[in-house]
Amino acid sequence: MTVLVTDDSLLARKSLIKVLRELEPDAEIIEAQNGLEAYEYYCKRSRDISLVFLDLTMPVMDGFEALEKIMAFDSQAKVVIVSADIQPKSQERVMGAGAKTVIPKPISSDKMRTLFLSGLV
Amino acid sequence: MLTPLQKEILQELVNIAFGSATASMAELMDAFATLSVPSIHFLPIEQFNEHLRTVVCDDQPLYLSQQVFTGSMKGETIFILEQTSVDNLVRHLYTDEEQITQAHINDAVLEVNNILSVTTIGKLAEIMKMQTNFMVPTLRIFADREFADLSELAEYDAVIIIETLMRFEQEQICGHLLILTASAMMQELQHALDQIAGEMM
Numbered sequence: 327m328t329v330l331v332t333d334d335s336l337l338a339r340k341s342l343i344k345v346l347r348e349l350e351p352d353a354e355i356i357e358a359q360n361g362l363e364a365y366e367y368y369c370k371r372s373r374d375i376s377l378v379f380l381d382l383t384m385p386v387m388d389g390f391e392a393l394e395k396i397m398a399f400d401s402q403a404k405v406v407i408v409s410a411d412i413q414p415k416s417q418e419r420v421m422g423a424g425a426k427t428v429i430p431k432p433i434s435s436d437k438m439r440t441l442f443l444s445g446l447v
Numbered sequence: 448m449l450t451p452l453q454k455e456i457l458q459e460l461v462n463i464a465f466g467s468a469t470a471s472m473a474e475l476m477d478a479f480a481t482l483s484v485p486s487i488h489f490l491p492i493e494q495f496n497e498h499l500r501t502v503v504c505d506d507q508p509l510y511l512s513q514q515v516f517t518g519s520m521k522g523e524t525i526f527i528l529e530q531t532s533v534d535n536l537v538r539h540l541y542t543d544e545e546q547i548t549q550a551h552i553n554d555a556v557l558e559v560n561n562i563l564s565v566t567t568i569g570k571l572a573e574i575m576k577m578q579t580n581f582m583v584p585t586l587r588i589f590a591d592r593e594f595a596d597l598s599e600l601a602e603y604d605a606v607i608i609i610e611t612l613m614r615f616e617q618e619q620i621c622g623h624l625l626i627l628t629a630s631a632m633m634q635e636l637q638h639a640l641d642q643i644a645g646e647m648m
Contacts, residue, residue, distance in 0.1 A: 334583065335558040336551065337540060341475075383561065385583045410471065410565035411581060413573050431562050432475040 328354040328374040332364040332392070333381040333408070338431070342379055342408065345438045360384045361392025368396050368403065375403075377447050380425075382409040382416065390419065397424035404447050408433055448489050448605065448633065453640040458487050460643075461609055464570035471566050475559070476539055485624075490606040492627075502610065502623050503529060510553075512560035514584035516568055519635060520577040522603065522628035524564040528556060532620040553586050560584050563624060567609075575639040603627040 327350055333339045339357055346353060356371065358364040361384055368375055378396065382389035389407060396403050407420045410431040417428045426446045429437050441447060449457065465485050473480035490498055503509055507530040514524045528536070533556060540555050541547055565581050572579045607626045628636070 335561070336554045337558045383565065383581045383583055410562045411569050412467065412566060413569045413578065415578050416569070430471065430566075432471060434474050 327352070327376050328356065328371065330356045330358060330364060330367055330371075330375050330378045332358040332361065332379060332384070332389070334359050334384045335381075338381065338408075338433075342433045345433055345435045348435055349438060349442055361387030361389055361395075364392050365395045365399075369399055372400050372403070378403060378405045379408050380405055381431075382407060382411050382420070390423070393420055393423050393425055406441065406447060449637065449640070452644055453637055454487070456640050456643055457636075460571055460574050461485055461487060461567075463574060464567045465609075467570045468563050468566040471562050472559070475562060485609045488608050490608060492600065492604055492606055495600065495606050495627075498606075498608065499527070503527065507531060509589045510556045510586060511589060512557055512584050512586045514560060514564045515582040516579045517582070518572070518577070518579040520568065520572045520575070520579040521632055522626055523600070524560075524568060525623075525625040525627065526560040526564060527623040527625070528559075529621065532622065535620050557584050557586050559622075560586075563622070567624065568626070575636075575643065577635070577639060600627060602629065604630050605633050 380389045407428045510528045512526045
């Protein structure tokens, strides 16, 4: 399993990778620091990447735009939004753009377990 | 600026919004967290720098993180942590890290600001049926309480000051969250508060 973790915050990426490793210890992790990096990694490795975690508020390219670009490149992409932006309109926007689900920051073991048990990813 | 009823409703809405932020902070810190009931008051922008000098305790270095939000709810948040609080925060968040660099410290402050500000403003916008988008936060470190170069804040003519003290089981972290708005936004805010008052009564 190859997972692309996208967040401009090192702390947020490390937290997410830590709880992900509890469930998927052998997963290959690719880290991206903004939406553009995530999009470029996805285009290069789309055959390998089975799951993308994407923050929304990021420099260079935000998560909204990155999500749209990734979904335009691969409509089957599995993208999970991890964000502190809990507004219903933000959630509607990303779900409308093809995100599988939205997880409110900060990520936790329980939230990650719920995600994997949901069958969404 | 606001009527007593509008102010009372805003206080309650901020309490609710801070409830969400408290839950998020507790998850981040993996510890039971309490945030004191936030106090709210308003200031003209000319008095803002002076107020900043009074809210910080002493001459410790200060970490000041700013985040702009746009949309029907627009303005800017300022989150301030003193060095002692930053040290406590970093010690708590980076337990596995062998060497803590300044980049780690800055990143932790920015991420805490992001979670606290975005959760609070996002929840407020949701309750008030407004909409907002968040820009990437920025961080500045001041050696003392001199905020002279915050002159760019002059575009805001009203400051809603929301202050809270975050406490965790073992660590004490004192943070000040301030929300800056322009008068156009204040009118939107008053309208939304009046609508909520109408729905309640």
